Amino acid sequence: MRRKYVRALGAIGLSAALIGAAGCQAEEENSAGGNDCGGKIAIFGAFSGPNSGLVIPSRDGALLAVKKHNEANPDCEVELQEFDTQGDPTQATPVANQVTGDESFLGVIGGAFSGESKATMAVYEAAGMVMVSPSATAIELTAGGNEVFHRVVGNDAVQGAAAAVYLRDVVQAKKVFVINDGTTYGAGIADELTKSLGELAGGTDQVQEKQVNFAATISKIKAAAPDAIAYGGYTNEAAPLVKQLREAGIATPFLGFDGLYDPSFPKGAGASAEGVIVTCPCLPPDQAGGTFAADFEAEYGGPPGSYGAEGFDAANVLIEGLAEGNTTRADLLAWVDSYDKEGVSKSLKFADSGDVDESRVVIWAYEIKGGEITAQQEIKLS
Amino acid sequence: MRGRGFPRPRNGAKGEKPVNFDALFGDLAQHTVDGLSKGAIYALVALGYTLVYGVLRLINFAHSEIFMVGTFAILGTWSLLGVADNPPIGMAIVYLLIGLVVGALASGATALTVERVAYRRLRRMNAPPLIFLITAIGLSLVLVELFALWMAGFFSGRGFTENRLVIGIPPLLKQETVLSVAGADITNVQIIMVVAALVMLYGLDQFINRTRYGRGVRAVAQSPDTAALMGVHQDRVIMLVFVLGGLMAGAAALLWNMRYGITKFDIGFVVGLKAFTAAVLGGIGNLRGALLGGLLLGVIEVYAATLTRSTWEDVAAFVVLVVVLIFRPTGLLGESLGKARA
Numbered sequence: 001m002r003r004k005y006v007r008a009l010g011a012i013g014l015s016a017a018l019i020g021a022a023g024c025q026a027e028e029e030n031s032a033g034g035n036d037c038g039g040k041i042a043i044f045g046a047f048s049g050p051n052s053g054l055v056i057p058s059r060d061g062a063l064l065a066v067k068k069h070n071e072a073n074p075d076c077e078v079e080l081q082e083f084d085t086q087g088d089p090t091q092a093t094p095v096a097n098q099v100t101g102d103e104s105f106l107g108v109i110g111g112a113f114s115g116e117s118k119a120t121m122a123v124y125e126a127a128g129m130v131m132v133s134p135s136a137t138a139i140e141l142t143a144g145g146n147e148v149f150h151r152v153v154g155n156d157a158v159q160g161a162a163a164a165v166y167l168r169d170v171v172q173a174k175k176v177f178v179i180n181d182g183t184t185y186g187a188g189i190a191d192e193l194t195k196s197l198g199e200l201a202g203g204t205d206q207v208q209e210k211q212v213n214f215a216a217t218i219s220k221i222k223a224a225a226p227d228a229i230a231y232g233g234y235t236n237e238a239a240p241l242v243k244q245l246r247e248a249g250i251a252t253p254f255l256g257f258d259g260l261y262d263p264s265f266p267k268g269a270g271a272s273a274e275g276v277i278v279t280c281p282c283l284p285p286d287q288a289g290g291t292f293a294a295d296f297e298a299e300y301g302g303p304p305g306s307y308g309a310e311g312f313d314a315a316n317v318l319i320e321g322l323a324e325g326n327t328t329r330a331d332l333l334a335w336v337d338s339y340d341k342e343g344v345s346k347s348l349k350f351a352d353s354g355d356v357d358e359s360r361v362v363i364w365a366y367e368i369k370g371g372e373i374t375a376q377q378e379i380k381l382s
Numbered sequence: 383m384r385g386r387g388f389p390r391p392r393n394g395a396k397g398e399k400p401v402n403f404d405a406l407f408g409d410l411a412q413h414t415v416d417g418l419s420k421g422a423i424y425a426l427v428a429l430g431y432t433l434v435y436g437v438l439r440l441i442n443f444a445h446s447e448i449f450m451v452g453t454f455a456i457l458g459t460w461s462l463l464g465v466a467d468n469p470p471i472g473m474a475i476v477y478l479l480i481g482l483v484v485g486a487l488a489s490g491a492t493a494l495t496v497e498r499v500a501y502r503r504l505r506r507m508n509a510p511p512l513i514f515l516i517t518a519i520g521l522s523l524v525l526v527e528l529f530a531l532w533m534a535g536f537f538s539g540r541g542f543t544e545n546r547l548v549i550g551i552p553p554l555l556k557q558e559t560v561l562s563v564a565g566a567d568i569t570n571v572q573i574i575m576v577v578a579a580l581v582m583l584y585g586l587d588q589f590i591n592r593t594r595y596g597r598g599v600r601a602v603a604q605s606p607d608t609a610a611l612m613g614v615h616q617d618r619v620i621m622l623v624f625v626l627g628g629l630m631a632g633a634a635a636l637l638w639n640m641r642y643g644i645t646k647f648d649i650g651f652v653v654g655l656k657a658f659t660a661a662v663l664g665g666i667g668n669l670r671g672a673l674l675g676g677l678l679l680g681v682i683e684v685y686a687a688t689l690t691r692s693t694w695e696d697v698a699a700f701v702v703l704v705v706v707l708i709f710r711p712t713g714l715l716g717e718s719l720g721k722a723r724a
Contacts, residue, residue: 049546182693206691210652212642215416216687216695219409239548240644247557247643268548268644271467 037076039322042099043315044120045112046087051234054262055087055112057304058134058311061292062109064299065315069323078319081105087112089119096120100127107132107318107332109311114138114185121146130333132317134310137258137281138188142353150336150354152313152345154281154361156185159257160192162363162379163230163279168200170365170377171253171277173228175202177221179241181233182206189257190232202226207237214241218248226252234259239268246272258282261306266371273368277376281363283309283345284375292344313343406689411566413684419572419641421680422579426634427657428664428672429586430493430627436667436717437603437623440511443518444496446654447525448489448628452635453645454529455488456481457551458537460639467552474554481639486632493628496521497621505620522650530647551643575637576677582633583673586626590669599623603667656699663703665713674714678702 043062045055059082066080083099085092092111099105100123107130111117117136124131125148133141133151137159141149167173176197180190187206194201203224205217221229229245229252231238238260245254256265258280266273285293288309296304296312304312321335340349349357367376406413427449434442465477500517535543555574559567590596601609602619610616638653639645656679664675679699686698706714 053547206693208693208696211692212644212649212652213420213683214692215420216413216684216692219412219416219688220405223405223409236548236646239550240642243550243553243643247553264547268550270550270552270643 037323037325038073038078039106039327040079040081040104041107041109041315041318041322042081042083042105043109044083044085044092044095044099044116045110047082047084049086049088051087051113053264054306055135057306057308058112058314060300061296061304061308061311061313062134062315064296065312065319067299068295069316069319073323076323078322080109080315085111085116087116089115092116092120093123096123100124100129105129106322106327106329107336109134109314109318111136112307114141117141117149118184121149124148128329128333130318130329130336132314132336134314135282135307138184139192140184140188142355146354148333148354150317150350152310152317152343152348152356153307154363155355156189156257157192158358158361158381159279159281159363160189161196162381163193163255163257164196164200165381166277166279166365166379167197167228167230167255171228171255173200173226173253175224175226176200176228176230177203177205177224177226177252179205179207179217179229179231179233181231181237182208183233185259186233188232189259190230193230193232207233207241209237211237212240214244217241218244218250221245221250221252222248228253228255230255232257232259235262235265235268239265239273242269242276243272253277255279258306261366261373263305263373266368266373270371273371276368278366278368278373279363279379280306280366281361282307283362284364284366285309287375288312288344289342290344309343309345313345313348316343317348401690403689406685409565411564413688414681415566415568415572417681417684418677419575419680420684421660421677422575423634423637423641423653423676424657424660424679425579425673425676426582426630426637427653428661428676429583429630429669431658431661432664432666432669432672433599433623433627435661437599437620438501438505438514440501440514441518441658442496442624442627443515443654444500444522444525445493445627445631446650446657447522448492448496448650449631449635449638449653449657450529450645450647450650451492451525452485452489452632453551453638453649454533454537455632456485456636456639457549457645459484460552460554461537461539465552465554468556469554471555477554478636478640481636482633484632485635486629489632489635490625490628492525493624493631494621497624501620502617526647526650534647546647548644548646551639551645553640553643555640571641575641578633578637579673579676582630583669586630587669589626595619595622659699659703661713663706663713665710665715665717667717668713668715671713671715671718678714 046052047059066078070077083095085095109132112135114136117133125146131149135153136151137153137156139155139157167176178190178194178201180186203226205220238256255277260278261280285304292309292312296308317336317339321332326332326335346362347360351357363379365376365379366373430445500521504513530546531544532542535545538549555571557569557571560570561568590599598614598619601614602616660675660679661672664671682702683695683699687695
């Protein structure tokens with residue numbers, strides 16, 4: 001019951017914010033446009049709220065890209081406007097309507113999460129507005145033939161397959177117990193892993209969001225006696241799960257996906273998180289090309305976190321298009337479709353589906369060491 | 383990466399049985415032990431709902447946050463004392479006792495505040511029951527956001543910053559199997575949890591039934607007006623039941639920190655909902671019912687999760703609740719705080 005009140009309050013707050021934002025925009029409109037170079041783009045995602053830790057680095061990466069561009073080209077400025085959705089599809093939808101309804105926006109960076117991307121991609125498609133997501137990885141986003149959606153990361157199918165390779169070749173597991181949290185992301189990626197594992201998949205359980213007690217899951221694991229455990233889901237449930245596993249005396253290797261590529265995971269799970277493997281279609285920050293890592297550190301006083309390099313790349317794809325004089329939505333979309341250049345996270349080229357070209361996807365395995373997520377090795381699919 | 387808001391049922395791996403009786407009955411004793419220890423926390427929190435309901439005929443929806451405050455107060459104290467992972471047993475016991483005192487004090491004080499802010503003035507004005515429901519929910523939201531925005535950061539040692547993340551608590555007692563009964567491995571922590579719940583209930587039961595204050599509580603529960611005529615100070619009795627509920631929630635918070643080793647600003651929501659369910663299942667207003675309901679709910683959940691998937695535990699719990707209420711509308715043991723036998 002209480003949750004509804006929260007929603008209602010959130011809706012009121014959001015509409016107030018939107019009215020405010022709309023008011024600001026009316027004033028700005030005159031200054032933008034009328035120029036054959038530069039233009040205005042939007043970025044949306046969870047910049048506040050419980051999941052913002054995963055998203056803020058990519059936004060900061062995008063802001064850095066815009067800043068660098070504007071400093072180098074003062075006569076061709078690009079404007080990036082932020083829209084905070086808290087990762088919530090119901091909050092992302094009004095944002096999509098607002099952005100597409102404003103003719104001065106030519107493209108959008110987002111969504112950061114799969115749910116909000118799925119909820120809004122039809123709106124952006126109807127407006128012919130190109131989307132470049134730094135971090136939405138659900139397979140279905142590019143499977144439905146949407147014309148405008150692009151992403152600069154590998155999808156969950158690739159990550160699931162890579163995790164299977166890792167479990168088979170590096171962990172040398174003969175039997176993997178696969179757990180998912182029932183969300184689109186968690187269940188989807190666990191499914192992909194199970195498919196790729198084939199005969200190695202032995203035993204499964206589904207938990208739910210906000211669950212804290214995993215006694216039943218643990219007794220199932222004990223009964224199955226696997227030699228690796230994989231978890232599709234997020235920190236909120238994974239932290240207590242790993243804690244209880246280790247406390248129950250199960251030292252079996254534990255692998256999570258990019259949902260656990262989150263500094264709060266080792267913090268929440270404490271010593272139990274040591275040795276946990278996390279896969280991510282994201283590059284270790286220090287491996288990023290060019291001077292990205294150093295620039296990011298100089299700008300924000302810390303290393304780029306999850307998807308920082310991807311956020312930078314996503315922004316650059318659009319910025320370069322604007323700088324090339326693509327001043328209509330259709331032109332910018334065509335530009336992105338034919339993009340083929342070196343980014344800082346990977347070499348970027350999009351397949352027809354909007355996925356990054358499969359040969360260029362990068363998946364890394366990270367290990368939790370001393371409470372930090374440290375890069376371990378790149379997982380080669382072939 | 384994230385796909386919130388689009389839950390979709392999935393079929394598991396091939397060969398997975400939808401209902402696995404072997405898993406349940408092959409190790410029934412173990413699942414029962416797991417369930418009882420899970421239910422112990424529900425039971426202690428349920429006592430708070432039941433006490434307030436028994437006296438005021440109101441559900442205190444802020445009670446879940448009284449529990450949440452306890453978990454944070456204990457966490458804060460432990461980090462202040464510099465508790466490291468798995469300290470020597472002597473120190474662990476000292477820390478646990480300090481935790482118990484701090485948790486009980488923090489939750490008790492929060493409960494008093496809730497009564498003072500959300501209830502007392504309205505009660506004097508004879509507000510209809512619905513109003514109390516709203517003020518309690520309002521206060522509960524305030525507490526949750528207060529912790530999300532400032533206090534969770536403060537108690538986890540990061541100053542008054544926003545912190546909506548899972549916060550780890552150092553494990554004090556290494557969970558070890560100390561007893562094996564009928565194939566069930568029982569850990570030290572599980573024993574502490576169930577024994578603690580039983581001891582707290584026994585103490586509370588004796589307090590309500592044997593002491594002068596307890597008589598006051600029963601009198602107000604039975605008939606507030608008559609009790610007032612007999613010289614029972616109603617406000618004090620009401621404050622007393624809130625404090626008692628808070629103490630139990632504080633103890634539950636300690637058990638929670640010991641067993642799960644994590645907390646979060648919204649941790650109270652699910653626990654509170656389950657504890658409320660447990661109170662209704664056992665018979666709201668009935669102390670022993672709260673204990674029975676809590677333990678039973680824990681066991682049902684673990685059985686259901688073992689039989690199918692963890693996703694189904696809530697479904698099973700509420701199905702049992704509905705069935706019980708159809709046949710016994712006042713819960714398993716009935717409402718009886720006001721009755722002579724409590």
